[in-house]
Amino acid sequence: MATGNNAIGTLVPVPGIRMSAVSAGVRYQNRLDLVLFELAEGTRTAGVFTRNAFCAAPVVLARKHLQASAGAVRYLLVNTGNANAGTGDQGMIDARHCCQALADAADVELTRVLPFSTGVIGERLPAEKIAAATPSALAALQDDQWLAAAKGIMTTDTRPKAVSAVVTHNGQNISLTGITKGAGMIKPNMATMLAFVATDADIEQDTLQALLMSAVEQSFNRITVDGDTSTNDCCVVSASGKSGIKVDKSDAGLYDAFSRALHELILDLAKLIIRDAEGAKKFVTVDVRGGATTGECLQVAYAIAESPLVKTALSASDPNWGRILAAVGRAGVDNLDVSRIDLYLDDVCIVKKGGLAPDYTEAKGQAVMNQEDICLRIELARGDVNEQVWTADLSEEYVRINASYRS
Amino acid sequence: MATGNNAIGTLVPVPGIRMSAVSAGVRYQNRLDLVLFELAEGTRTAGVFTRNAFCAAPVVLARKHLQASAGAVRYLLVNTGNANAGTGDQGMIDARHCCQALADAADVELTRVLPFSTGVIGERLPAEKIAAATPSALAALQDDQWLAAAKGIMTTDTRPKAVSAVVTHNGQNISLTGITKGAGMIKPNMATMLAFVATDADIEQDTLQALLMSAVEQSFNRITVDGDTSTNDCCVVSASGKSGIKVDKSDAGLYDAFSRALHELILDLAKLIIRDAEGAKKFVTVDVRGGATTGECLQVAYAIAESPLVKTALSASDPNWGRILAAVGRAGVDNLDVSRIDLYLDDVCIVKKGGLAPDYTEAKGQAVMNQEDICLRIELARGDVNEQVWTADLSEEYVRINASYRS
Incomplete structure (x- = not known):
């Protein structure tokens, strides 16, 4: 894959x-x-x-x-x-x-x-x-x-x-x-x-x-x-x-x-x-914007990019924004005010100020998730630092490959 | 499972x-x-x-x-x-x-x-x-x-x-x-x-x-x-x-x-x-011994316990010690001297002073890996702090469960 x-x-x-x-x-x-x-x-x-x-x-x-x-x-x-x-x-x-x-x-x-x-x-x-x-x-x-x-x-x-x-x-x-x-x-x-x-x-x-x-x-x-x-x-x-x-x-x-x-x-x-990531079906850009420092942007980006739950949802093309927020919440950023956070799937706003965006519909989110290339954008509203990390989804094929290949 | x-x-x-x-x-x-x-x-x-x-x-x-x-x-x-x-x-x-x-x-x-x-x-x-x-x-x-x-x-x-x-x-x-x-x-x-x-x-x-x-x-x-x-x-x-x-x-x-x-x-x-971890076939104790601090023991323990490559190897009952060492090596412990590290699967010594143990055989490692309950013990030889963390393997079933269950 x-x-x-x-x-x-x-x-x-x-x-x-x-x-x-x-x-x-x-x-x-x-x-x-x-x-x-x-x-x-x-x-x-x-x-x-x-x-x-x-x-x-x-x-x-x-x-x-x-x-x-x-x-x-x-x-x-x-x-x-x-x-x-x-x-x-x-x-x-x-x-x-x-x-x-x-x-x-x-x-x-x-x-x-x-x-x-x-x-x-x-x-x-x-x-x-x-x-x-x-x-x-x-x-x-x-x-x-x-x-x-x-x-x-x-x-x-x-x-x-x-x-x-x-x-x-x-x-x-x-x-x-x-x-x-x-x-x-x-x-x-x-x-x-x-x-x-x-x-x-x-x-x-x-x-x-x-x-x-x-x-x-x-x-x-x-x-x-x-x-x-x-x-x-x-x-x-x-x-x-x-x-x-x-x-x-x-x-x-x-x-x-x-x-x-x-x-x-x-x-x-x-x-x-x-x-070409093992088993990958998705190419995912995690774009963290408005952080106070590069460090905190990367903390958030990697918490998302390495979350097995976010990655399996991506594998299933599931716009499961709760898992993304849960990853942001555990990233370890000091004094994170979740009520200021926005989350976008490409240009579709799914979370506005920490809650479900009023005009979001599952159909809009699903349309982005069905794509092969997806951008998850998180606006932290804490400063003006932006960082991007790239990752892939976690599929059954990843497990199959790594449970059989001795590397 | x-x-x-x-x-x-x-x-x-x-x-x-x-x-x-x-x-x-x-x-x-x-x-x-x-x-x-x-x-x-x-x-x-x-x-x-x-x-x-x-x-x-x-x-x-x-x-x-x-x-x-x-x-x-x-x-x-x-x-x-x-x-x-x-x-x-x-x-x-x-x-x-x-x-x-x-x-x-x-x-x-x-x-x-x-x-x-x-x-x-x-x-x-x-x-x-x-x-x-x-x-x-x-x-x-x-x-x-x-x-x-x-x-x-x-x-x-x-x-x-x-x-x-x-x-x-x-x-x-x-x-x-x-x-x-x-x-x-x-x-x-x-x-x-x-x-x-x-x-x-x-x-x-x-x-x-x-x-x-x-x-x-x-x-x-x-x-x-x-x-x-x-x-x-x-x-x-x-x-x-x-x-x-x-x-x-x-x-x-x-x-x-x-x-x-x-x-x-x-x-x-x-x-x-x-x-009862999702998809789990193994109950794994990661026992890090001889650390200088609780913090560094936990860094090493979680690097192993959360490594997708270690977890897929466990799922396959593969005594793939290279992946365990790679996880220890990236755990972020300052001045880690890898030539002092020993690794055991239960009581089987697989790595002695950073290299393959002389009397280790694949059969001995495989016998432990075939068990449902496995202890990975890492001796850091840096101090006298010991910490344990418990985890499970990463199976295709974990991915299946989390690619289908909206939680």
């Missing part, structure tokens, strides 16, 4: 970035499960990683290598089928072994390879299989394999997720293309379950890291499927510089245009995860 | 307390939906109420009447089928109307009647139907109708929930009997979705309130089905004094014995809710 249409737009190659997807047999045979990105010499890479205290060995190692190489990364090595999480010291040895095999084959320093893993937690990574597949992954590198790479990082995803954007500056183009994966265990905290974005803009390391963090904060850090933060979340952006166009604050117009394009691309990727 | 056996033990009458259950036709015909408790003159009543900011009209009124009567309550009037929540000013008028009808028929002051409602949120309470049924409820009062009352307060519950206890003191008995209801929208905050406990002990109002709050904190406030705090949670205890046995701190032995009995009775009621 998934929402929205299945089409992927044109994916533009990013000069300086090549990729491949091959089968290494990590967990299943004849399945694309190893994706390799090659970043041209001179490329700068920034990254954000899960804040889960039980972060996986590849996350620890990728963070370490990113720092040791000062962002001068040459390869991103991604496997599915095994998360290499909860694997202790052996997990670190296995992650390093994969990186070393690639570093040797490609003749680069170990710290210029970042490892990423996703899949089952708590089982030993078959590092030998991955190491054995690296030569074929290197041999298959092309600049037009974004879609194959998007397919190669899928686990319970039902479809690949990829987006491109182009920023035009003085008649020249900057290209951006990104892919992501994720469908469950989704409540990213500083990044989500694997996203790789590349551009040929020329950007300093610190600027790139700042742009990434700002974009992630308003996108991957605003989505939730089930409130479960993964042990393996990573989002990296690589800038090859091959366009020859320098992006920095000295040209504020270009900087803003690029920042906006990166932000929108990453937000599009984040929304694609929600559209 | 429910866990544990269905049997209710002997329910002892409590001198001074009478009750009845009748059909008022609140939402369905020919269904026990109105329960009345009569408390003898001299009975003292204490109560705790939901902290949901959107609390229902009857909660507001019950709290107000309890205060106005200084605990000298004579009647508890409970309806199912309609929660009278999210009903604004009209909801207050309707709740008062029901209380007034009973007060008139029984010739007591209005403030000596406490109203309680549970059922669908956001629909107007049919106060006339309830008022019309009060004379028959009064006429049916008996001291041995605890089971009927337990049945009369059920909504999505699959079975009535009632427990008795007797404290013997110098050859004389103090009786305690309590009933509760609740199966979904369960994460009580100061109390749960309706619990009524009575005793014939003679206890001062302040002492009774303190005993209730202490018992609730370690019982109803330690259970979660879905993390959704209800708008209508209430737990009250009434002490008729008819045993003639004074319970206060001047007799520390008796005070402790009574306190323990009340605590155990209320904990038993809370656990009965988890055993």
Whole structure:
């Protein structure tokens, strides 16, 4: 199950970035499960990683290598089928072994390879299989394999997720293309379950890291499927510089245009995860407006977005506003005056000043609930801060998937 | 679906307390939906109420009447089928109307009647139907109708929930009997979705309130089905004094014995809710040990108990310890050293110092997971505080129930 249409737009190659997807047999045979990105010499890479205290060995190692190489990364090595999480010291040895095999084959320093893993937690990574597949992954590198790479990082995803954007500056183009994966265990905290974005803009390391963090904060850090933060979340952006166009604050117009394009691309990727949420039939925007602080807006938004009762009502297309109010009421906002709160389903006002809106009818609410895309808007009337969170419904299929898939 | 056996033990009458259950036709015909408790003159009543900011009209009124009567309550009037929540000013008028009808028929002051409602949120309470049924409820009062009352307060519950206890003191008995209801929208905050406990002990109002709050904190406030705090949670205890046995701190032995009995009775009621959780096939104790503070133990316990991924794994009897560790890791405990953590399924050690325990086998874990009652024990090795939380699994049936029942 998934929402929205299945089409992927044109994916533009990013000069300086090549990729491949091959089968290494990590967990299943004849399945694309190893994706390799090659970043041209001179490329700068920034990254954000899960804040889960039980972060996986590849996350620890990728963070370490990113720092040791000062962002001068040459390869991103991604496997599915095994998360290499909860694997202790052996997990670190296995992650390093994969990186070393690639570093040797490609003749680069170990710290210029970042490892990423996703899949089952708590089982030993078959590092030998991955190491054995690296030569074929290197041999298959092309600049037009974004879609194959998007397919190669899928686990319970039902479809690949990829987006491109182009920023035009003085008649020249900057290209951006990104892919992501994720469908469950989704409540990213500083990044989500694997996203790789590349551009040929020329950007300093610190600027790139700042742009990434700002974009992630308003996108991957605003989505939730089930409130479960993964042990393996990573989002990296690589800038090859091959366009020859320098992006920095000295040209504020270009900087803003690029920042906006990166932000929108990453937000599009984040929304694609929600559209493919396990068992999802609805794409839901929770729009909390008029809060006093970002914190209280997010408290309310997540109380709604993660309420099993709200999510099951959404699954049933039931305009059950009582459950939404109950979630707002338990969100923990200090001195919440419920008699000031309005609630809208899209543009239909269902609750006015804490009670049923006089002109609301069940037919109006039902019409919105029957849609695939729904916006729940809550007006708190406490201040002028607005925040949005995106989520999906909770269906029997979600339970079926997660009661059968060992992840 | 429910866990544990269905049997209710002997329910002892409590001198001074009478009750009845009748059909008022609140939402369905020919269904026990109105329960009345009569408390003898001299009975003292204490109560705790939901902290949901959107609390229902009857909660507001019950709290107000309890205060106005200084605990000298004579009647508890409970309806199912309609929660009278999210009903604004009209909801207050309707709740008062029901209380007034009973007060008139029984010739007591209005403030000596406490109203309680549970059922669908956001629909107007049919106060006339309830008022019309009060004379028959009064006429049916008996001291041995605890089971009927337990049945009369059920909504999505699959079975009535009632427990008795007797404290013997110098050859004389103090009786305690309590009933509760609740199966979904369960994460009580100061109390749960309706619990009524009575005793014939003679206890001062302040002492009774303190005993209730202490018992609730370690019982109803330690259970979660879905993390959704209800708008209508209430737990009250009434002490008729008819045993003639004074319970206060001047007799520390008796005070402790009574306190323990009340605590155990209320904990038993809370656990009965988890055993009847919507769609539940498992009764799960999350036992977090060795924390530095109660707060961090509860953070970890609730992160596990409310994780959809842990709960679906439990539903599938899957010893998926990676999901449990992932939940611990995202619980938000400061400076958590994952390399010190041990995890047990009952007495089977599955994780030792953050990694898979050397002598763990899937067969051992599976054997525990196949049980109906499971204890997940997490040793944090940070201090000497221990906390327990009780929860259930998340099944497809939970989703089915909540995608079809408008509550």
